[in-house]
Amino acid sequence: MGELLQFLQAQWMLVLSAIVVLVLLLRGPLSRRIAGIEEVDPSAAVHLINHEDAVIIDVREQEEWSRGHLPNARHIPLGDLSKYVKDLERHRGHHVICQCASGMRSARAAALLKKAGFDKIYSLKGGIHAWRGAGLPVEK
The missing domain is CATH 3.40.250.10 (Rhodanese-like domain)
Incomplete structure (x- = not known):
């Protein structure tokens, strides 16, 4: 667990970028489902x-x-x-x-x-x- 935390701290920008990309990819399909379209x-x-x-x-x-x-x-x-x-x-x-x-x-x-x-x-x-x-x- 300590190694994972060190990796996340060292690569925080990479992790943040991955999260942003994931949110953008899911935003369209999820918003259409939420709206019931x-x-x-x-x-x-x-x-x-x-x-x-x-x-x-x-x-x-x-x-x-x-x-x-x-x-x-x-x-x-x-x-x-x-x-x-x-x-x-x-x-x-x-x-x-x-x-x-x-x-x-x-x-x-x-x-x-x-x-x-x-x-x-x-x-x-x-x-x-x-x-x-x-x-x-x-x-x-």
Whole structure:
């Protein structure tokens, strides 16, 4: 035990760095679980779109949207989403899939909508990158 304590004292910066990296790595997945946000992969999203009439909300910026987006998606940048919650009320009973480039912003958008009372809310895991990777169509 004494050797471990000496090592920790001598290598305190290394230990602190390892702790910081671990916290950063776990921060994203844990925060999504804590917020109760379910991620769906592209195939599950297609099922929700085709069989459950899911609504897609693309929370990317305009220039990202212009390069291609999911068919029939509604474009509401993340920074503007809180202004449009009332407009989305008619979709409260529907499945709503938030989507961005990689899944980080969409998780935040889904958490915002969940807090606003939307129950069937999802984040597209991997975002449009995963969607394209699965060979699914995009519109411009």
